[in-house]
Amino acid sequence: MYTNMLSMLLRSFSLLIIGCLTLSYAWAESSSDKLLQEPIRPLEALVVNAEKAALGDLLFHEERLSVDNSISCAHCHILAEGGADGLPVSVGVNGVKGGMNSPTVFNAALNIAQFWDGRAKTLEDQIDGPLHASAEMASSWPDVIKKLSADQVYNSAFKKLYKGEISERTIKHAIAEFERSLITVDSRFDQYLRGDESAINDEEKKGYSLFKEFGCVACHQGENVGGNLFQTLGIMDDYFATYEEIKKHDYGRFNVTGDIMDKHKFKVPSLRLVTLTAPYFHDAKITKLEDAVRTMGKYQLGMIISDADIASIIAFLKTLPGKHPSLDKVQ
Ligand code: HEC
Ligand code: HEC
CATH class of the missing domain: 1.10.760.10 (Cytochrome c-like domain)
Known part of the structure; x- marks a missing residue:
């Protein structure tokens, strides 16, 4: 009799636990299900190396990336205003006009590819475009590397973060790392x-x-x-x-x-x-x-x-x- 009651109690207790678990599971499932059913998902910040991103920020605003030291990436991607330039077509060195509208750099890290036609697979690859384009920076890697290597600030930053290597690879990496930090969260x-x-x-x-x-x-x-x-x-x-x-x-x-x-x-x-x-x-x-x-x-x-x-x-x-x-x- 006593054992019977005990087993009954145990049974109902475990049923209660299972009930609670099912309920909480169902609750968790319904809230995440609701989110999962939506075709739009919340933005999540990407994990980046903060120091490399800060160096990339400096480079993104660096006019010496252009042939006549007049134009930085930020010239056509004005961050405070939304990461584009508000112009129909962008204007590069010597006032030369390009053919296309500048897209925002915010959240670009999430794109399947870069540029309107997706011709650059990664953010790193994308940088070759503006650096060389005659209607943008009209520059070259040897020229840029020479200019940056003559600067003490860059020397010590690259020494600390990239073992002193100031190269096409490391410059691209730092700028892209900065771009990966440009996620506009919590809308x-x-x-x-x-x-x-x-x-x-x-x-x-x-x-x-x-x-x-x-x-x-x-x-x-x-x-x-x-x-x-x-x-x-x-x-x-x-x-x-x-x-x-x-x-x-x-x-x-x-x-x-x-x-x-x-x-x-x-x-x-x-x-x-x-x-x-x-x-x-x-x-x-x-x-x-x-x-x-x-x-x-x-x-x-x-x-x-x-x-x-x-x-x-x-x-x-x-x-x-x-x-x-x-x-x-x-x-
Ligand atoms: C079949 C695919 C498709 C559908 C459906 C579609 N779009 Fe688009 N949307 C595009 C493409 C591709 C472009 C880029 C066109 C270009 O730049 O020449 C674009 C561009 C835009 C732009 C301009 C963005 C910019 O930065 O220049 C807006 C705004 C927009 N779409 C809103 C909408 C809205 C609102 C709807 C529904 C009424 C819609 N789209 C339906 C494919 C689509
Ligand atoms: C003279 C203006 C100009 C300068 C300088 C410039 N850009 Fe752009 N940027 C553009 C234009 C215009 C496009 C679109 C071109 C295309 O799609 O063919 C673009 C496209 C991009 C894209 C692709 C975004 C997307 O959604 O596809 C990224 C990323 C970008 N630029 C980053 C940079 C970086 C980094 C620099 C500096 C190294 C830079 N830009 C310098 C005008 C400029």
Whole structure:
């Protein structure tokens, strides 16, 4: 009798424990499930070597990287303003204009590849582009290494962090390490994704629903709300039909692969800081965000988006910029 009662008690006690465990498991599962079901994920800072990133910060602002010591990376990627330059096309040494709109360097570390056509696989590889381009820094590695090696500050920094090696490899590594530190974490939208329902208002929630419902998320998705796919510009209609002249850079990814299927394909840009980085598109043809969203509806989704829905989508986009010490402008 006594043993019977004891075993009953034990049984109900263990049932209780199993019950509690199941409940807490179910709770944990439902909150992470909710997050997992979302096509956009919160941004997470990357692990970087802080000292190498600080050296990279110095190099990112170093004008001696250009042929006439006049232009640094920051000249076209103004960090405080969102990491782009706000110009239709960037202007390099001697006022020479390039052909394309400068994308932001914030969160670029998360892109599948660098440049609008993805021709550089890594941040390190990307640096060869601006350093050599005649419309950017028009410089060369031997020249840069000579200039930096003559500077005491760089000598001691490279001595401490790279055993004294001031080379193409170490300069690229330090700059890329700095770029890996440029993740804009803890946006209002990420707070919402992490469970704070009040972090964004009803209009912003409506914009997010439309962004999913219309199919924008099919291309702009993941942590970076873009940056992880190449897609054709003009899926539903010929975007370039109105162009008087189609330039080489308008062929996009085709220039890299030579595959006709890649004609007019571009890396889907991240929309994380899009409200800070007008003008828009690879060639800055579009000045206003409203028009960028309208154009996406027409050419990527084959639909006309109403002005009210455009306003809601933009309200949602304004919740995406996160925080970083170098970024002043936050919505
Ligand atoms: C004269 C202006 C200019 C300078 C100087 C410049 N950039 Fe850029 N940057 C651009 C433009 C324009 C693009 C886009 C070009 C393209 O896609 O073909 C770009 C693209 C990039 C990208 C790719 C981002 C993405 O989403 O694809 C990164 C990263 C970047 N630059 C970092 C740097 C670094 C680091 C330096 C200094 C070594 C630098 N830039 C110097 C104008 C500039
Ligand atoms: C089929 C893929 C696809 C879909 C769907 C799509 N986009 Fe895009 N989006 C792109 C590509 C590719 C670009 C780059 C075009 C270019 O630069 O020439 C782009 C560019 C943009 C830009 C400009 C970004 C910049 O920095 O210049 C915005 C804003 C944008 N999209 C928002 C949206 C919205 C809002 C929707 C839904 C209404 C949407 N997109 C649907 C692929 C897509």
